Amino acid sequence: MNSSSPYAAASAKLPSDARAPAQSIAWYGEYLQPQLDLLSRLVPSGAHVIEAGSGVGEHALALAKMVGASGHVIAYESHPVARLCLRQNLEANRAGGIVTLMRRDLAGRQQKFDADRDPDSGGIHTRLSAIAREPVDTVDDLLLDRLDLLKIRSIAIAADILHGASKTLWRLRPLVFIDAPNAEGAVQLAERMQEFGYRSWRMETALFSPSNFNLRDTDIFHGETALAVLAIPEEVEPAAALDGCAEVAPAADLPPGSSKSPTPPESAARIKLVETASAESGPLRWFRKLLR
Numbered sequence: 309m310n311s312s313s314p315y316a317a318a319s320a321k322l323p324s325d326a327r328a329p330a331q332s333i334a335w336y337g338e339y340l341q342p343q344l345d346l347l348s349r350l351v352p353s354g355a356h357v358i359e360a361g362s363g364v365g366e367h368a369l370a371l372a373k374m375v376g377a378s379g380h381v382i383a384y385e386s387h388p389v390a391r392l393c394l395r396q397n398l399e400a401n402r403a404g405g406i407v408t409l410m411r412r413d414l415a416g417r418q419q420k421f422d423a424d425r426d427p428d429s430g431g432i433h434t435r436l437s438a439i440a441r442e443p444v445d446t447v448d449d450l451l452l453d454r455l456d457l458l459k460i461r462s463i464a465i466a467a468d469i470l471h472g473a474s475k476t477l478w479r480l481r482p483l484v485f486i487d488a489p490n491a492e493g494a495v496q497l498a499e500r501m502q503e504f505g506y507r508s509w510r511m512e513t514a515l516f517s518p519s520n521f522n523l524r525d526t527d528i529f530h531g532e533t534a535l536a537v538l539a540i541p542e543e544v545e546p547a548a549a550l551d552g553c554a555e556v557a558p559a560a561d562l563p564p565g566s567s568k569s570p571t572p573p574e575s576a577a578r579i580k581l582v583e584t585a586s587a588e589s590g591p592l593r594w595f596r597k598l599l600r
Contacts, residue, residue: 328515329366330393331528337521339366340534342513342552343485347374347457349548350483354378356454358447360414360469361461361487363390365397371459372406381407382450384414384462415444416468446472455482463489470500477504484539494537498556501539509538509553 332339344367351357353376362368362383371381383398385391391409398407447458447469455476460466466486470477477484484501488494488510498508513534516527538553540546 328529328532329363332515333364333366335522335528336517336524338517340513340515341517341520343367343511343534343536344370346511346538346548346550346552347371347459347485350546351375351457355456356452357381357457357459358384358414358450358455359459359461360384361463362394362409363461364393365401367459367461368394368407369397369401369403371457372401372403375406377406379406383407383409384412384445385409386413410445412443412445414447414462414469414472415465416446416471448472448475450476452476452480455480457483457485460484460486463487463493466497467500470504474504477506481541481544483541484537486537486539488535488537490535494535495556497537498539501537504539505542506539507542508556509540509550510556511536511538511553513552 329339348370351371351374353374355375356379357371357375359368359371359381362385365383368381368383372379375381383394385394395409398404398409447455449472458473458477460469462469470484476482484506486497488497491510494510498510501508513536515529515532515534518525537556538550
């Protein structure tokens with residue numbers, strides 16, 4: 309990509325994790341469209357959604373269209389420039405009646421008390437940022453009576469957000485869609501979601517799609533891909549085909565003698581095909597965890 313192009317110059321003012329989405333929207337007219345196609349098959353009209361790390365709104369606007377006028381999207385974005393762009397995009401697309409842009413950041417409850425910690429967990433944890441020392445929301449704090457999808461794009465604090473959503477995950481059983489930093493991080497997220505009684509699927513998406521909306525044929529991202537984890541309550545069967553996904557087998561579920569250390573994403577020891585069925589029914593696993 310030409311760094312002197314107008315959209316590249318503008319995106320330089322955004323946080324690093326928001327630059328690729330902004331560049332993709334400007335050049336291709338879309339960003340990670342296969343992820344949205346998958347969610348559109350799983351998220352019904354009228355759904356209630358939380359998106360943490362909405363960036364400039366490249367997915368928040370699509371989510372607003374999915375849920376429609378009877379639904380609700382709660383959007384969180386802490387970076388000032390990205391937040392300003394997000395607000396302007398919501399207003400320009402007249403999505404303000406569906407999307408609520410929250411004033412605080414979304415984090416985990418422990419961030420309100422911890423002082424510092426070493427970021428040694430596959431890219432999921434990081435040291436506390438300045439925003440974490442300010443008042444923050446947790447999903448549990450919101451006391452929601454409905455939540456159909458929790459979408460986490462804030463890779464650095466994904467585990468913290470899940471910590472602050474534990475009661476809601478057990479009470480409302482939403483779908484969870486989380487950006488993952490790498491293959492190891494995807495496995496760790498799947499293991500974390502298993503603690504809440506969820507099955508997880510790994511989705512890898514190329515940032516460039518030949519069928520992009522603007523029909524551009526140049527890959528400005530040079531083959532780069534994005535990883536995400538889709539988690540579904542284990543007592544629920546997927547509502548649609550999970551095309552492009554592979555079920556993640558957490559280390560605890562590996563056969564005896566298998567290595568628990570991280571393995572490449574292609575390893576059959578870590579990933580099962582979507583069609584692989586569990587030997588124990590979802591409801592039984594769910595109730596067994598509740599009784600622990």
